[in-house]
Amino acid sequence: MFDLVISGGTVATAADTFRADIGITDGRIAALGEGLEGADSIDAGGRLVLPGGIEAHCHIAQESATGGMTSDDYRSGSISAAFGGNSCFIPFAAQHRGKGVTETLDLYDSRAMGASVIDWSYHLIVADPTETVLRDELPAAFARGITSFKVFMTYDLMRVDDAQFLDILTVAKTHGALTMVHAENSGMIAWMTRRLLEAGHTAPRYHAPSHPALAESEAINRAISLARLVDAPLLIVHVSTPEGAGLVHDARLAGAKIFGETCPQYLFLTRDDLDRPGMEGAKFMCSPPLRDTATQEALWRHIQGGTFSLWSSDHSPYRFDDTGKLAKGTDAHFGQIANGMPGIGLRLPLLFSEGVNKGRITLQQFVALSASNAARLYGLPQKGSIAIGMDADIAIWNPQETRTVTVKDQHDNMDYTPFEGRKLTGWPTTVLTRGRRVVEDGRLIATPGDGRFVARERIDLTGHPGATVPELDPATNFGVKVAP
Ligand code: DUC
Ligand code: ZN
Ligand code: ZN
Numbered sequence: 001m002f003d004l005v006i007s008g009g010t011v012a013t014a015a016d017t018f019r020a021d022i023g024i025t026d027g028r029i030a031a032l033g034e035g036l037e038g039a040d041s042i043d044a045g046g047r048l049v050l051p052g053g054i055e056a057h058c059h060i061a062q063e064s065a066t067g068g069m070t071s072d073d074y075r076s077g078s079i080s081a082a083f084g085g086n087s088c089f090i091p092f093a094a095q096h097r098g099k100g101v102t103e104t105l106d107l108y109d110s111r112a113m114g115a116s117v118i119d120w121s122y123h124l125i126v127a128d129p130t131e132t133v134l135r136d137e138l139p140a141a142f143a144r145g146i147t148s149f150k151v152f153m154t155y156d157l158m159r160v161d162d163a164q165f166l167d168i169l170t171v172a173k174t175h176g177a178l179t180m181v182h183a184e185n186s187g188m189i190a191w192m193t194r195r196l197l198e199a200g201h202t203a204p205r206y207h208a209p210s211h212p213a214l215a216e217s218e219a220i221n222r223a224i225s226l227a228r229l230v231d232a233p234l235l236i237v238h239v240s241t242p243e244g245a246g247l248v249h250d251a252r253l254a255g256a257k258i259f260g261e262t263c264p265q266y267l268f269l270t271r272d273d274l275d276r277p278g279m280e281g282a283k284f285m286c287s288p289p290l291r292d293t294a295t296q297e298a299l300w301r302h303i304q305g306g307t308f309s310l311w312s313s314d315h316s317p318y319r320f321d322d323t324g325k326l327a328k329g330t331d332a333h334f335g336q337i338a339n340g341m342p343g344i345g346l347r348l349p350l351l352f353s354e355g356v357n358k359g360r361i362t363l364q365q366f367v368a369l370s371a372s373n374a375a376r377l378y379g380l381p382q383k384g385s386i387a388i389g390m391d392a393d394i395a396i397w398n399p400q401e402t403r404t405v406t407v408k409d410q411h412d413n414m415d416y417t418p419f420e421g422r423k424l425t426g427w428p429t430t431v432l433t434r435g436r437r438v439v440e441d442g443r444l445i446a447t448p449g450d451g452r453f454v455a456r457e458r459i460d461l462t463g464h465p466g467a468t469v470p471e472l473d474p475a476t477n478f479g480v481k482v483a484p
Contacts (some may be wrong), residue, residue, distance in 0.1 A: 002030055002038035003035060004435055009044025009396065013051065013385050014372040020089075022049065027434035031389065042430065042440075044396050050119075050251050050367055051361040051385050052087025052393035052431055053348050054374040057261060057312030059340065060091035061111040065127070065157035068338050071317040071413045074115035075448045077344060079096060080315075080412035082118050082446070085370070087175040087393035088383055088454065092150060093122040097157060101126070101137035105144065109453070116451035117444070118433045119393070121378070123148045123180060124166055127158045134171050142175040142199055145455025147379045149179050150237070153219045154186040154287075157336065165226050173232035174484050176458025178259075178377060179236045183219035183244070188212060193335050200334035201399045204281030208271040208289045210334065217243035224251045224258055230483050231466045233257035235377065238314050240266045240288035242298035248305040250438035255401055257464045259377060261310035262303070264343055264350045267296050269418060282325040283416050287339040287353030297424060300360060301371070309377060311369040313347040316340020319415045342414045346424075352397070353424035379456035392435035399426045 001025035011020050011032070023031035023038060040168040059070045060077035072080065074091075081089045093108035095101055101124060108122055124135065124146050138149065148170055151165055152158040160168065165181075172179045193210045196202075200347035220236055224247060227234035231274040239245050239262045271290045274281040284290060302308055318324030318338040328336040343350075348370050363371075367385075371393075375384025382391045402425045403409070407417045433440045470476040472483055 002036060004042065005036045005038035006042045006044050006049055006394065006396070008034065008396065009047045009049035011049045011386055012367055013387070014364050014368040017363060017375055022386065022392070022394070024435040027392055027436070029388055029390050029392050030388060032386070042396070047397050047429070049386070050395050050397060051371040051383070052395045052433065053085045053370045054380065054384060055081050055086045055089040055313060055315070055344055055347060056310055056374040056378060058089055058091050058202040058261070058315035058344050059317070061108070062094050063090055064338065065096055065155065068318065068324070068327060072315070073413070074120070075117070076411065078116040078118045078120065078412040078451060079444060080152045080345045080410060082431045083411045083428070084432060085348040085395040085397065086118060087395065087431055087433040087438070088119040088380070090121045090123055090203050090378060092125050093146070094125040097128045099128065100323050101120045101141050105141060105146065112434055112453065114449040117438050117446040117448055118451045119454050120451055121454050121456050122146055122298060125150045125152070125158070127152070128158070128211065129160060129168055133422045138171045139175060143259050147177045147456045147458055149177055150181065151179065152182045153223065154182065154184040154189055161188055161223070162226060165223070166230060169227055169230050169232040170483050173230060178233050178235055178459040180237050181223045181229070182221045183216060184211060185215040185218045188215040188218070197333055197335065204279060204285055204334050204337065205271070205274040207285045207334040208274055211287060211289045213241040213243060213291065216241050217247060220244045220247045224256065228256050229469055230472070231257070231350055231462060231468055233259070233464070235259040235261060235310070237261045238263050238288060239297070239308070240291055242295055245299060245302040247306050249302065250417070251306070252307070255465050255467060257461055257466045259309045260307055262299055262308050263312055263314045264347055265314070265341060265348070265418065267288060267299050268350060268354070270296070273418070279326065279330055282337045283320055284341065284418055285334070285339055286341050288315065289304040303355070304361060308369070310345065310375045311351055312338070313340055313343040315344035317342040317412055317414050321415065334424045341408070341418050342412055343417070343419070344412060344416070345410050346419050349424045349427055350419065352399070352426035355400070356423050374462045379458055379460070380454060392432055394432045395428045396430040397426060397428050398476055400467055401425065403427055
């Protein structure tokens with residue numbers, strides 16, 4: 001007799017699809033079988049039973065270097081994630097210059113504890129890699145279960161230079177952490193922005209030309225080269241161009257420990273969405289910016305071909321009011337408007353509807369992109385699949401249900417969705433975290449605080465051999481040991 005049995009559903013993992021009941025005891029999957037009985041039960045007849053999603057790129061209760069705060073906290077952010085089919089999420093904890101890493105993580109603990117309805121961890125943004133941070137605080141963060149560090153190559157108050165980037169890659173590699181990078185060329189963006197503003201082009205639509213595709217591909221190429229120099233793993237987040245995706249693909253083919261992520265906005269929206277009257281275009285401002293329809297097609301092919309390990313929302317919610325997009329007034333120029341758009345609740349429905357239901361990707365690819373790959377890359381071995389012994393993190397989907405997206409149905413703290421009016425087929429109906437109902441048949445069941453912090457393990461680099469460059473190999477550099 002199990003605590004809970006999910007019966008009659010079609011179970012899918014990143015490898016298989018099969019009919020089975022799932023027996024859950026003490027929050028874990030205890031059995032897969034037929035005719036299982038439990039003290040409690042969920043009828044999943046006619047439904048798909050999938051690993052709960054892991055949203056691995058979202059900005060929750062995060063202030064920017066210039067002081068703006070994202071509109072979702074751990075309560076609203078986690079609820080919205082759960083309604084979108086997620087059992088776990090990994091927002092960022094952002095170190096700002098002059099602040100320590102430990103105090104940053106303590107601050108985010110105070111924001112998340114008692115608030116989240118699903119399990120969570122953080123990626124640490126490193127903006128100030130002092131000697132103390134590199135020597136003591138990053139190892140301490142790793143020991144605390146924070147096993148991924150993000151760096152920026154752009155934004156004056158956040159970016160690290162190439163040597164600092166190498167230092168962070170090296171510390172991360174030593175401990176088994178994964179470095180993530182926002183790869184855009186800072187100088188190109190600053191130069192384009194200045195030129196556009198000098199010519200009087202201030203509207204939100206000029207955000208797109210201010211961030212050229214070449215700014216992304218140059219920075220991705222440099223980031224990959226830096227990672228290859230020290231043979232460290234690196235994840236390029238929010239890849240938005242075919243050129244950038246091609247660089248990730250080529251580096252993977254060469255055996256480098258390079259991983260790529262893309263996001264729904266680059267496949268479902270274009271820069272034409274920025275070209276709306278008044279400030280409306282500000283709703284579609286994110287960085288890297290939206291591109292064009294040829295880019296959308298190319299990124300679909302990279303998803304189909306396996307270039308991308310991760311599909312993340314990059315949920316960066318700034319309301320269309322003076323707390324967010326309009327904080328600098330209604331005549332602010334594009335460079336003064338907060339970057340980012342919401343989407344934590346729609347990441348998976350968009351991919352299911354337009355990917356699985358339209359025949360672009362298999363259900364197995366969907367599961368890999370929604371949960372399994374993030375679990376392996378980010379050190380969550382107990383999550384991301386349906387197998388005996390794993391956390392009972394489960395999302396039950398109705399693959400036939402059709403809904404039209406509207407802001408009123410989102411559970412975030414936002415006043416718009418960039419995907420308004422889109423008709424999607426296939427929606428999650430019930431979501432469990434560790435065997436506990438978070439959402440059931442469209443109703444919130446969990447209470448804030450039910451989610452737990454998950455200490456993560458080191459990145460699994462199986463199958464990614466990498467290579468030592470001759471200049472760092474004592475056999476070919478006159479015997480010098482330069483890096484671990
Ligand atoms: N980078 C992100 O990852 N998200 C929002 C904006 C940004 O620059
Ligand atoms: Zn970024
Ligand atoms: Zn982001």
